[in-house]
Amino acid sequence: MHELSICQSLLKEVARAIANQSEVQSKAVVTAVDIALGPLSGVDPGQLLRAFELARWGTLAETAVLRIEPVPVTVWCAECETESTVPPNALVCSMCGTWRVSLRSGADLSLRSVTLSDPDGPAPKEGTCPEEKADVY
Numbered sequence: 342m343h344e345l346s347i348c349q350s351l352l353k354e355v356a357r358a359i360a361n362q363s364e365v366q367s368k369a370v371v372t373a374v375d376i377a378l379g380p381l382s383g384v385d386p387g388q389l390l391r392a393f394e395l396a397r398w399g400t401l402a403e404t405a406v407l408r409i410e411p412v413p414v415t416v417w418c419a420e421c422e423t424e425s426t427v428p429p430n431a432l433v434c435s436m437c438g439t440w441r442v443s444l445r446s447g448a449d450l451s452l453r454s455v456t457l458s459d460p461d462g463p464a465p466k467e468g469t470c471p472e473e474k475a476d477v478y
């Protein structure tokens with residue numbers, strides 16, 4: 342499964358990113374992982390989300406959500422010196438129509454940010470206040 346191996350390397354990247362913040366590392370929990378995903382990356386966002394749910398188990402991102410930010414496809418035309426945003430199936434310059442363009446973005450899958458829970462803040466758990474819960478009835 343292609344997407345699963347992508348998620349596993351993504352989670353390794355997440356672990357490396359957290360390892361740099363040594364003081365929060367021990368207690369912090371990853372709550373969200375933001376990635377940028379271009380339509381030409383060959384990765385299906387839906388399958389990636391499903392694969393992430395499997396891949397996150399046993400990692401620091403076990404309860405994290407994966408947020409996918411779509412990246413537009415842009416090409417650069419050296420003739421017009423113009424960058425155009427184009428559909429993924431039509432990589433041509435929007436000014437002159439040439440196909441002799443270079444891809445600027447749209448094929449990438451990259452880690453944008455990792456959101457950590459605040460280890461000193463209130464625990465994001467439910468049912469920590471049993472009295473209040475009883476009042477519902």
Ligand SMILES: [Zn+2]
Pocket residue numbers: 418419420421422423434435436437438439
């Ligand atoms: Zn052009």
